[in-house]
Amino acid sequence: MKLDLSVDVHHLTRVEGHGNIMVQVRDGKIQEARWDVVETPRYFEAILKGKHYTSAGLLTARICGICSFGHCLASLRATENAFGISIPERAAWLRLLAKHGETLQSHCLHLFFLAAPDFLNTSSVIPLLESHPEVVALALRLKGLGNRLCEVTGGRATHPVSLQVGGVTLMPEGLGSLRDELQHSLDDLAMAVELFHTFEIPDFVRETEFVSLKGENEYPFIGGRLISSDGVEHAEHEYLPMTNEYTDKNNTSKWCKLSRESFAVGALARFNNNHHLIHPQALDIASSFGLTPVCHNPFMNNIAQLVECVHVVHDSIRLIDKLLESDSEPTMVPVTPRAGEGVGAVEVPRGILYHSYKYDEKGNITKADCVIPTTQNNANIHYSLKDLVEQFAVQGMTDEKLELLCSMLVRAYDPCVSCSVH
Amino acid sequence: MKYLGIEPEVLKIAVFDFTGCEGCELQLANKEETVADFLKVLDVVNFREISSVEGDDYDIALIEGAVTRGDEITRLIQIRKQARLLVALGSCACFGGVNRLKNVLDLNKVNREVYGKDPKETLPARAIKEIVPVDLEIPGCPINKDELERIVQHLIWDIPFQFPVYPVCFECKQRYTTCIFELGQLCLGPITRGGCNAPCPAGGLGCYGCRGPAADPNYSEFFTIARERGYKKKELDEHFNFFGGFEGVG
Numbered sequence: 001m002k003l004d005l006s007v008d009v010h011h012l013t014r015v016e017g018h019g020n021i022m023v024q025v026r027d028g029k030i031q032e033a034r035w036d037v038v039e040t041p042r043y044f045e046a047i048l049k050g051k052h053y054t055s056a057g058l059l060t061a062r063i064c065g066i067c068s069f070g071h072c073l074a075s076l077r078a079t080e081n082a083f084g085i086s087i088p089e090r091a092a093w094l095r096l097l098a099k100h101g102e103t104l105q106s107h108c109l110h111l112f113f114l115a116a117p118d119f120l121n122t123s124s125v126i127p128l129l130e131s132h133p134e135v136v137a138l139a140l141r142l143k144g145l146g147n148r149l150c151e152v153t154g155g156r157a158t159h160p161v162s163l164q165v166g167g168v169t170l171m172p173e174g175l176g177s178l179r180d181e182l183q184h185s186l187d188d189l190a191m192a193v194e195l196f197h198t199f200e201i202p203d204f205v206r207e208t209e210f211v212s213l214k215g216e217n218e219y220p221f222i223g224g225r226l227i228s229s230d231g232v233e234h235a236e237h238e239y240l241p242m243t244n245e246y247t248d249k250n251n252t253s254k255w256c257k258l259s260r261e262s263f264a265v266g267a268l269a270r271f272n273n274n275h276h277l278i279h280p281q282a283l284d285i286a287s288s289f290g291l292t293p294v295c296h297n298p299f300m301n302n303i304a305q306l307v308e309c310v311h312v313v314h315d316s317i318r319l320i321d322k323l324l325e326s327d328s329e330p331t332m333v334p335v336t337p338r339a340g341e342g343v344g345a346v347e348v349p350r351g352i353l354y355h356s357y358k359y360d361e362k363g364n365i366t367k368a369d370c371v372i373p374t375t376q377n378n379a380n381i382h383y384s385l386k387d388l389v390e391q392f393a394v395q396g397m398t399d400e401k402l403e404l405l406c407s408m409l410v411r412a413y414d415p416c417v418s419c420s421v422h
Numbered sequence: 423m424k425y426l427g428i429e430p431e432v433l434k435i436a437v438f439d440f441t442g443c444e445g446c447e448l449q450l451a452n453k454e455e456t457v458a459d460f461l462k463v464l465d466v467v468n469f470r471e472i473s474s475v476e477g478d479d480y481d482i483a484l485i486e487g488a489v490t491r492g493d494e495i496t497r498l499i500q501i502r503k504q505a506r507l508l509v510a511l512g513s514c515a516c517f518g519g520v521n522r523l524k525n526v527l528d529l530n531k532v533n534r535e536v537y538g539k540d541p542k543e544t545l546p547a548r549a550i551k552e553i554v555p556v557d558l559e560i561p562g563c564p565i566n567k568d569e570l571e572r573i574v575q576h577l578i579w580d581i582p583f584q585f586p587v588y589p590v591c592f593e594c595k596q597r598y599t600t601c602i603f604e605l606g607q608l609c610l611g612p613i614t615r616g617g618c619n620a621p622c623p624a625g626g627l628g629c630y631g632c633r634g635p636a637a638d639p640n641y642s643e644f645f646t647i648a649r650e651r652g653y654k655k656k657e658l659d660e661h662f663n664f665f666g667g668f669e670g671v672g
Binding site for chain 2 (some may be wrong): 011013014015016017018040041042043045046047051052055058059062063064065066068109113114117123124125126129133136137140141143144147154155156157158159160161162164169170247248249252418419
């Protein structure tokens with residue numbers, strides 16, 4: 001009996017941005033299995049040229065509405081490295097707290113709003129308001145907590161205003177009550193873990209190279225050395241040999257490669273490369289899902305995100321304790337621009353993000369480069385789609401089932417498509 | 423869900439994204455304490471970012487993003503035909519937003535710089551109203567969810583919505599924010615439309631004018647004060663051009 005399958009998804013739903021899936025199987029053979037990004041380019045690197053350093057973080061935050069804090073933080077770090085500035089310790093804690101807020105907000109948006117509907121057999125979170133109100137309430141509490149962490153540190157939940165070159169310009173308010181909320185949120189996360197234990201994660205393995213920051217003493221988020229699970233290691237400013245961007249005629253996003261034809265970044269990559277530094281409770285939860293390093297199932301990125309939520313909640317409590325003990329210390333240093341180059345690498349929700357700027361002596365940008373996590377993932381999504389079809393295109397498979405599996409695979413990477421094109 | 427004994431109209435709404443960061447759409451799912459109630463007064467028939475339901479039967483279309491490619495024009499014209507009320511959501515949709523900053527560049531050169539031998543199709547960024555008629559514009563980068571909730575209430579009860587005519591400055595005074603201009607930062611607060619509750623000056627950042635001009639802005643006085651304080655043309659231009667809402671001013 002011959003097996004013919006066809007999947008044609010135009011503008012995949014429940015992902016950020018515009019991408020298409022195309023699969024053709026004839027007589028059991030794959031004719032085509034593609035992930036194409038068709039998002040409109042915005043040319044951020046070109047419009048950054050000539051801009052003053054005070055505008056760079058604001059402008060690049062607009063690359064992405066979901067990870068605006070991550071872009072802003074990578075931008076600030078690139079500028080501060082170019083100017084040779086070290087920010088005060090208290091500012092670094094505030095920035096990391098902001099980063100944790102974004103991770104919690106973004107992971108919960110993805111886990112509950114974008115990914116969970118597939119596992120609960122529904123089209124979106126909206127029908128869940130009726131069928132699973134407790135799940136939606138839980139999701140909103142956790143996501144709201146993430147946004148509030150962003151608000152107290154960055155001035156608002158999207159497109160921060162108080163993360164500026166030299167430090168942080170806002171005195172955080174209400175840290176004590178946020179600490180209580182964080183403590184309570186661990187119960188919510190325990191319920192989320194129970195819920196995700198009921199989900200059937202597709203059994204699919206594809207050998208992959210994973211790239212992330214390398215943690216030294218802490219699970220890494222802001223700055224540090226770069227590492228791959230295939231053994232490549234570089235300093236932060238040597239991001240170019242770590243990313244190797246190239247263009248593809250079917251994609252407005254660039255593609256990247258390192259030791260193989262593609263590599264992956266994101267929560268799973270961070271966990272695979274830095275599991276020994278994650279909070280012990282997060283590690284226990286990972287084990288309960290069978291998530292052990294090095295895990296090569298891309299669908300487990302969902303679980304790695306959930307595990308990271310537990311980690312960032314614990315770490316936020318630690319940071320708030322430090323902030324409450326140091327509330328008279330400065331959070332800004334004076335900034336004097338100088339000619340130079342700087343790179344900032346930050347682990348944003350979807351993986352490692354690099355900003356690199358060259359400045360003139362007046363503090364205006366003369367050259368800019370941003371390498372986005374989803375740009376690094378797009379080739380890997382494309383090739384893993386092929387392998388997924390290869391494994392699942394067997395007798396009994398239908399177009400509908402294959403479309404769902406392919407869509408779930410792309411969603412598991414939590415792609416930020418507008419971001420990847422920028 | 424009755425209110426004062428009256429069953430309110432449930433709005434059939436669709437959300438579409440064009441060129442932008444999708445941050446304004448994200449605000450629809452933010453302000454978590456009211457989001458469940460907010461979704462109950464809406465019948466979301468198309469919202470690709472969060473739902474796989476793709477219906478064409480909607481009354482209100484919320485459009486996020488600017489227009490920068492031919493296929494977006496075709497799509498937008500189709501949406502305009504279907505929508506009873508077409509809303510431009512956010513500064514990209516209202517003014518072109520930060521996307522507009524590329525319009526002063528040589529796009530062929532820029533394309534080669536970014537994509538080398540594989541240049542991609544792109545047009546100068548345009549606001550939604552430059553392509554099709556727009557019924558309502560909600561500016562902001564991002565939009566303010568409080569304001570959006572009020573607008574949706576007005577749409578449900580069919581009461582015209584009035585944006586504030588006063589500038590951002592008024593809201594800084596209401597919040598007791600120390601004037602950022604006085605602290606030595608350039609701020610477009612005196613001439614930018616209020617309604618955002620002035621989060622930027624409160625966080626230590628001068629206003630970049632994401633909501634466009636207030637009613638009857640006093641530009642000449644603003645420029646006089648800015649020049650008195652030593653702000654140069656480049657600095658002023660960078661602020662005025664940032665979100666595209668002050669085109670032709672400066």
